[in-house]
Amino acid sequence: LVDLILALDFGGTKHAAGVIASGEAVWRGWKRAITPDNGTAREDLEIMFSLARDLLVGDIPAAIGASFGGPVDADTGLVRTCYHVHGWDNLPLKNLLEQEFGAPAWVDNDANLAALGEHRFGAGRGVQSLFYITVSTGVGGGWILNNHLWRGANNMAGEIGHLCIDPDGPLCACGRHGCLERLASGCGIAEDARLLLTRSPQHGQILHQLVGSDLSAITAQLVSQAYNLGDRLSQQVLDKAAWALGKGIGSVANLINPELFILGGGVTNAGERYWQIIRQTARQEALPDVHFEIQPAFLGDTAPLWGAVVLAQDNLNELK
Amino acid sequence: LVDLILALDFGGTKHAAGVIASGEAVWRGWKRAITPDNGTAREDLEIMFSLARDLLVGDIPAAIGASFGGPVDADTGLVRTCYHVHGWDNLPLKNLLEQEFGAPAWVDNDANLAALGEHRFGAGRGVQSLFYITVSTGVGGGWILNNHLWRGANNMAGEIGHLCIDPDGPLCACGRHGCLERLASGCGIAEDARLLLTRSPQHGQILHQLVGSDLSAITAQLVSQAYNLGDRLSQQVLDKAAWALGKGIGSVANLINPELFILGGGVTNAGERYWQIIRQTARQEALPDVHFEIQPAFLGDTAPLWGAVVLAQDNLNELK
Numbered sequence: 146l147v148d149l150i151l152a153l154d155f156g157g158t159k160h161a162a163g164v165i166a167s168g169e170a171v172w173r174g175w176k177r178a179i180t181p182d183n184g185t186a187r188e189d190l191e192i193m194f195s196l197a198r199d200l201l202v203g204d205i206p207a208a209i210g211a212s213f214g215g216p217v218d219a220d221t222g223l224v225r226t227c228y229h230v231h232g233w234d235n236l237p238l239k240n241l242l243e244q245e246f247g248a249p250a251w252v253d254n255d256a257n258l259a260a261l262g263e264h265r266f267g268a269g270r271g272v273q274s275l276f277y278i279t280v281s282t283g284v285g286g287g288w289i290l291n292n293h294l295w296r297g298a299n300n301m302a303g304e305i306g307h308l309c310i311d312p313d314g315p316l317c318a319c320g321r322h323g324c325l326e327r328l329a330s331g332c333g334i335a336e337d338a339r340l341l342l343t344r345s346p347q348h349g350q351i352l353h354q355l356v357g358s359d360l361s362a363i364t365a366q367l368v369s370q371a372y373n374l375g376d377r378l379s380q381q382v383l384d385k386a387a388w389a390l391g392k393g394i395g396s397v398a399n400l401i402n403p404e405l406f407i408l409g410g411g412v413t414n415a416g417e418r419y420w421q422i423i424r425q426t427a428r429q430e431a432l433p434d435v436h437f438e439i440q441p442a443f444l445g446d447t448a449p450l451w452g453a454v455v456l457a458q459d460n461l462n463e464l465k
Numbered sequence: 466l467v468d469l470i471l472a473l474d475f476g477g478t479k480h481a482a483g484v485i486a487s488g489e490a491v492w493r494g495w496k497r498a499i500t501p502d503n504g505t506a507r508e509d510l511e512i513m514f515s516l517a518r519d520l521l522v523g524d525i526p527a528a529i530g531a532s533f534g535g536p537v538d539a540d541t542g543l544v545r546t547c548y549h550v551h552g553w554d555n556l557p558l559k560n561l562l563e564q565e566f567g568a569p570a571w572v573d574n575d576a577n578l579a580a581l582g583e584h585r586f587g588a589g590r591g592v593q594s595l596f597y598i599t600v601s602t603g604v605g606g607g608w609i610l611n612n613h614l615w616r617g618a619n620n621m622a623g624e625i626g627h628l629c630i631d632p633d634g635p636l637c638a639c640g641r642h643g644c645l646e647r648l649a650s651g652c653g654i655a656e657d658a659r660l661l662l663t664r665s666p667q668h669g670q671i672l673h674q675l676v677g678s679d680l681s682a683i684t685a686q687l688v689s690q691a692y693n694l695g696d697r698l699s700q701q702v703l704d705k706a707a708w709a710l711g712k713g714i715g716s717v718a719n720l721i722n723p724e725l726f727i728l729g730g731g732v733t734n735a736g737e738r739y740w741q742i743i744r745q746t747a748r749q750e751a752l753p754d755v756h757f758e759i760q761p762a763f764l765g766d767t768a769p770l771w772g773a774v775v776l777a778q779d780n781l782n783e784l785k
Contacts, residue, residue: 225754273618274617274618290610290615295610295611295721297594297722298722298723298724298756298757299722299755301719301752301754301755302720303722304719304720304722304755305719305720307719307752308716308719308720309630309712309750311631319752321750392629396628396629396716397720399625400625400628400717401608401622401720402616402617402622402623402624429641432621434621435617435619435624436621
């Protein structure tokens with residue numbers, strides 16, 4: 146009789162669940178659902194329970210791993226808060242999952258679990274230390290040091306998004322100036338493009354054609370598209386974002402000296418020029434003796450789900 | 466029969482040696498010597514051998530730990546280079562010590578060993594993660610994570626000195642702009658005071674009186690003295706240095722989330738106002754949920770020697 150592992154990923158725009166046999170690397174099955182607009186924590190849980198029940202078809206899992214897109218206390222399995230959906234504050238996710246499925250559960254945030262997933266199944270296999278950075282709506286990160294997740298003294302490690310890149314830079318949502326997240330995230334890129342297009346429309350004609358007259362429709366993805374079509378304004382914006390990310394990576398390399406940086410998230414699909422600027426800036430920012438590589442994520446947006454498998458698997462092994 | 470541990474500290478301005486019984490926390494004896502001007506690696510070694518022979522009086526140590534004030538490959542015990550003294554490049558310090566004293570030796574850099582010393586014998590006792598920062602001629606650091614030294618993938622972790630605090634800031638010796646070391650080190654402080662005193666002498670009258678007409682005689686220590694006597698120019702300079710250090714600490718807290726920061730080195734004796742600015746800026750820079758303390762070092766300039774004891778002791782225990 147095999148042990149089944151149930152992996153769950155509570156995301157900002159979609160939820161995913163998967164079932165895998167302990168020790169295997171191929172899913173028995175997995176499912177996704179788009180999150181409802183203006184949903185609540187209760188609805189999110191209902192959706193996830195339903196996905197999981199469909200996959201389990203009556204089986205009881207041996208262990209559950211869950212990824213959550215927000216701050217989590219990994220020791221207690223308590224969700225601290227969710228920035229997008231109401232009702233998550235201080236919700237005991239670990240306990241709720243254990244009650245629902247009758248199996249031990251472990252919970253962590255998506256950046257930590259993406260790092261764990263990439264380390265065991267993705268771009269970080271065979272490496273002892275890495276920093277996974279997700280560049281998406283926001284910017285976050287997760288650490289693997291000595292082959293283990295490093296969560297920090299109070300589960301807050303990895304917050305590269307609010308590394309100050311330029312104290313005279315634009316205001317970030319956190320109230321500080323020139324944070325990496327403000328300069329390099331999808332939101333920041335869209336905002337910069339909007340500002341520049343209002344100021345000097347003649348440089349952003351390709352972007353303007355893509356987006357039409359409604360500048361609020363600008364997204365990082367459209368900027369990226371225009372960038373690769375040669376739009377000057379979009380190049381200016383994305384070059385700056387890549388520079389900021391490179392500065393951040395170089396600083397982190399000096400501080401912690403990991404073997405590998407893995408970059409994931411939608412924004413990192415911006416193309417060769419974007420990656421070149423990141424690599425070049427990071428190399429210049431780091432001291433000559435500090436060696437590292439920068440690689441794209443391998444698992445895409447399934448990385449947290451794979452990390453949830455590893456979390457459940459490792460904890461199950463420890464229980465035995 | 467007790468095991469004796471020989472601890473050595475090859476410093477920039479002085480060398481120190483100590484002998485301690487394994488498992489004890491009180492020196493059997495220790496000695497210091499000022500380094501010669503324009504000395505060589507060979508002379509440094511002769512001085513150290515002589516100090517050690519005086520302390521050992523014919524006994525053979527069970528293990529040797531050595532701190533070196535420059536980049537070291539801790540795995541092989543090879544000194545990479547020394548920025549002050551000729552002849553150290555690629556010197557196999559571990560092997561030289563083993564040949565001289567007939568005992569196994571381990572070598573690491575001074576910032577790592579100061580972190581280790583403070584963790585076991587000083588301000589970091591009982592804490593599982595800390596970052597030790599030395600603010601002296603330069604700025605460097607050493608990591609304790611999960612109760613162990615974290616050296617990085619190629620022994621370069623802890624280089625907070627070249628964290629970029631302000632990309633539009635003054636040129637650092639490393640060729641980059643606005644590095645923490647340029648803004649907060651003893652050298653940087655002295656340079657800023659010299660520049661400002663040339664430009665607006667009316668604000669630095671107390672400093673001017675302390676130093677006389679020879680502005681090249683300005684040191685961070687004199688700036689600190691003038692600062693505590695109310696010199697406006699010195700306050701401006703040291704406030705900026707404290708701000709830069711606080712920014713760096715807050716960023717590191719977000720990235721790695723250690724329990725404790727320990728600050729050592731001569732510059733950190735600048736007084737209450739300097740510490741207040743560091744603590745306040747670090748708190749503002751860190752995210753609200755990121756908790757940490759900032760404490761002064763406890764062991765002063767003996768921290769690397771104590772760390773050398775821990776390094777030798779731990780490796781000796783592993784051999785047994």
